[in-house]
Amino acid sequence: MIVQLTEISKNDKMSDTGKINRAGGYLLREIFINPNHVVCLREDTIFSRKLEEGDLGDTLDKRQRFTRVYMNRGHSGLDVVIVGSPGSIQDKLGLKLDNKELLKG
Numbered sequence: 001m002i003v004q005l006t007e008i009s010k011n012d013k014m015s016d017t018g019k020i021n022r023a024g025g026y027l028l029r030e031i032f033i034n035p036n037h038v039v040c041l042r043e044d045t046i047f048s049r050k051l052e053e054g055d056l057g058d059t060l061d062k063r064q065r066f067t068r069v070y071m072n073r074g075h076s077g078l079d080v081v082i083v084g085s086p087g088s089i090q091d092k093l094g095l096k097l098d099n100k101e102l103l104k105g
Contacts, residue, residue: 003093006083007031008047008056008066026056031080033069035093039077040070041086 011027047066050056065085071078082089 001094002032002034005031005033005089005092007080008083009081026050028059028083031082033071033080033093035095037071037073038069038093038095039072041089041095042068042070043086044068044081047081 006028007030008026008028011025044066047056048064051060051062051064051066060083064083067082067084067086067089069080069082069089071080084092
């Protein structure tokens with residue numbers, strides 16, 4: 001099963017000289033994730049701060065939250081920032097918590 005989400009990332013545009021222009025802002029784009037490769041979900045407070053400060057433009061609601069999704073990629077990992085709270089991303093990916101009790105010892 002593959003799940004479609006919305007990623008926010010730096011808009012690195014190529015200039016006429018072939019160099020990357022880092023002042024391009026941010027863009028939203030579709031991303032497709034295999035939930036079997038997700039290792040960790042963590043709220044991304046850096047993007048929340050950028051949104052509060054107006055660095056992400058005015059297209060997103062100021063109450064929006066962001067989740068950094070860490071994925072296993074063999075010998076290395078990959079992380080992307082997704083629009084949505086960790087709980088909503090967990091639900092969309094169909095990741096359920098085990099109902100196991102913690103043993104005290």
